[in-house]
Amino acid sequence: MAADEGKRRGLGRGLAALIGDEPTNTTGAGAPAAKISPNTVPIEFLRPNPFQPRRTFTADDLADLTASVAQKGVLQPIVVRPVSGATNSFEIVAGERRWRAAQAAKLDRVPVTVRDLTDAETLEIAIIENVQRADLNPIEEADGYDRLMDxxxxxxxxxxxxxGKSRSHVANTLRLLTLPKKVRGFVASGDLTAGHARAIMGHDNAVALAKQIIADGLSVREAEALGKAPLADAPKGGGKSSAAKRPKDADTKSLERNITDALGLAVSIDHKGDKGGTLSVSYRxxxxxxxxxxxxAHGKI
Structure with a gap:
């Protein structure tokens, strides 16, 4: 219920509306007020956000920000929420990079804006902030969307x-989660773009193709051609194979029905004996x- 309530409160309002402008008590629920400035807290009072979709914070990424923070301080307050039942403990909602840079710059205190937010709103803000600033790699972005949905x-x-992005963008980003773990790692590291990854999505040899794309520096168009090439094994002369002409046996038909019932979508199995076969799922x-x-992606099929 709390998640649904947070969703109804937050959806469509935008980052500024979610964060708000009014100050809030800077203590955990039920905890005595700390003797701190209304706008700053000791840096050790803050802790990372478990809903943070961004997983990678490299030293190179933080170097410029750390230098700026060391010279001018943290100019934009870090948005936090009180940790329930804890004294002087806050969970970062938005601004983890600033907090990490402040630690690297050896600051004692940081400016904060304290808000009472649900888990859903916390994830919303973290995703919006990172997506708007292009701070997430495609896999982190997909994980964030998937978590909101799941x-x-x-x-x-x-x-x-x-x-504030198209539905097709969301759908295409989520599909990256169906890639093999190794390929997702290439995308997360930046060795492979999302476009390259989509070109080999669903291929049995996706990992090998991904390595070839990276090694040869292929374009997305070349990757698409590479992904299609191994599948172009139709019999010469344009005729159908003998396996395709054979009627399906009772076991194959029964298996098709079972999978169709489980998915709620039409399923077709083309078994070719020792050569394996294909399973096709039709969608409307x-x-x-x-x-x-x-x-x-969740292993639920």
Missing amino acids: EFKYTQADVSKLI TLEQLDEICRRL
């Missing part, structure tokens, strides 16, 4: 409205395709 029951339309809407991708 934990807080957002739809893709909700996420699209929240972050983008929502159905997205649901398949989500279930694959």
Whole structure:
């Protein structure tokens, strides 16, 4: 219920509306007030946000910000929320990079804006802040969207409205989570772009193709051609293979029905004996395709 309430309160309001302008008591729930400035707190009072979608903070990334903070201080307050039941303890909602830079610059105190926010609103703000500043790699962005949908029951339309991006962008980003873990790692590190990754999505040899794309420095168009090439194995002369002409046996038809019932979508199996085969899932809407991708990513198919 709390997640749904937070969703209703926050959805579509934008980052400024979620953060707000009014000051709040700077102590945890039920804790005595700390003897601190209304606008600054000791840096050790803050702790990272478990809802932070950004996972990678490199030294090079923080170097320029640390130098600026060391010279001019933290100019924009860090948005925090009180830790329930704890005294002088705050969870960072937005501004973890500033907090890390302040630590590296050896500051004692940092400016804060304290807000009473739900878990859903906390994740919303963290995602909006990072997406608007292009601070997230595509996999972190996809994980953030997926978490909103999985934990807080957002739809893709909700996420699209929240972050101010098209629904197709949200859908395409979420599909990256269906990639093999190794390929997702290449995308997260920047060795592979999201466009390259989508070109080999669903391929049995996606990891090998990803390595080849990186090694050869292929363009997205070249990656798309590479991803299609191994599949172009139709029999010469344009005729259908003998396996395709054979009627499906009872076991194959039964398996098709079972999977169709489980997914709620039409499934076709083309078994070619010792050579393996293909399993095809038909969908009518983008929502159905997205649901398949989500279930694959979570191992629920």
